[in-house]
Amino acid sequence: MSAQLTIEGATKRFGGITANEDISLEVPEGRIVGLIGPNGSGKSTLFNSVVGYHPVDGGSIRFEGREITRLRTAEIARLGLIRTFQQTHVFVQMTGLQNMAISDAEAGHGLFQLMRPVSAETRERAEALLAFCGLYGKRHLMAGELSFGQRKLLELAMALMVRPRMLLLDEPTAGINPTLINGVIERLQRANREFGVTLFVIEHNMRVIMSLAEHIHCLAHGRLLASGPPEALRNDRRVIDAYLGAR
């Protein structure tokens, strides 16, 4: 299986702090790959670098064979590499349906493509994806009125609206009640299976990531500590030490 996302020697510094140091890893197409590590180990920084929110100080990032190290966020998004945020980012004073309609990349983001009302196709697809995420009944509610978990699901639906090639999910289950967590896991697996979207997931909840991911990378202190299938990492002494703080 070929690598869809390749990170080579990524280094990112903020002043005197090195948040990512020489990280190299690959995410193969069509898979679900996890990214774990203790708080402050540089997971979100790595995501931010990949999607161009801030550029890396060293190393390179390639997506589907294309160099994206220096591209800006919106350009990377248009290639089909979309991220979701740890704290939900939705358009709070717009309805669920409006949130979906503006996320439809196929309807186009050009100025003239935008100068027309929401098409029937966009609306149908939006409603189908809202139903997929269990939000159809709330589609006319302002996104700001949804619960935290529902907003996370809306954000997932919006990301799927783009027909992404790969999703970078930053803690998709954080802050969600345990019952809804299973719903999120199931939807992520279905999105991967039915829509063929590669998932690259940051997750703190070990139960979630162990059941979701086929392959896991573990960061600690800004470096890549270990990589492997879930069972191998679960028993890896270094990973356990990193989490328990022994060092």
Next chain:
Amino acid sequence: MSGHRQPLLMLAVAAVGVALPFVIPDYRAQIAMLWALVIMAQTWDITGGQTGYNSFGNILFFGVGMYASVVVQRDVGLDFFPGLVLGMVVGAGIAAALAVLLGSMILRMRGHYFAIATLGLGIAAGEIAGGWDYLGAGSGLSPPLFPAPPGTANLFFAYLYFGVAALVFVALAALYRTRFGLALNAIRDNEDKAEAMGLHTGVYKVTAWTMAAFVLGLVGGAMGNMLGFVDPRDTAFAGATFGVWMVLMAILGGKGTLWGPVLGAVIFHITQELLWTHLLGWQRVALGVIIVGIVVFFPQGILGWARTRWPARHEHQGHGSERA
């Protein structure tokens, strides 16, 4: 306002607009000013309300339109009406070009930084115009005389501004129903997310501001002629009056809504006309009190307040009709 009531309301306002100059003929000048203020509030709201970019510099486009129009009338040598139309169009064009130029620089700044950057625009323009001999420097310019009996001028401007206001309203109603309108709202709600979804936020912001600038150029272009004189600081780049008012009216009515700026302008203008004559010398104080009152009691504006007060009536709709 729900879907089926919207056209009725528009018809009612249109009927009032057509009839008003003949129902109260003594107030034609104020009626013309009313519609001009409505347009200023409507256009301010494109960026201020819909996109969340509060501009305190839109008076720049108004003043540029005013100067350009009178200069064209002075130098091109056309009859009054062709000269006025050409002047307004040239003024609007220059204002729009300025918005593209300035916007692509300062619209990169977010939120308050943008607002502060715009503060200087009108002041700087007033200083430049006040020192430029081609524009009459400190003494300003005098537009040509209106070529018809006195009184008809105000009738003409009342209908001119009413027509533009109605066109702008219909155009904005259509615009806010497109995905472009949604994109502006998305920028307002969360610009980082909008970028993360692949939207060209920079282009949309500049476009929105340019639309506002074009219309404000038209409004200013006719205003010089209506007021009878162009002064760099008192009429053209009048930041302390028109410049503040357009922000105030939009917020008063409810920013980010289609009807809010219209409502705000009507209430503001009527209040002003009723009270100002009794408050000689204290107008600025009264204005200050009004600003404080609005911010404290109606931070969401009248329509925003009504929407929170009676949420059921506004369910399932954005700016009126069913839109996705």
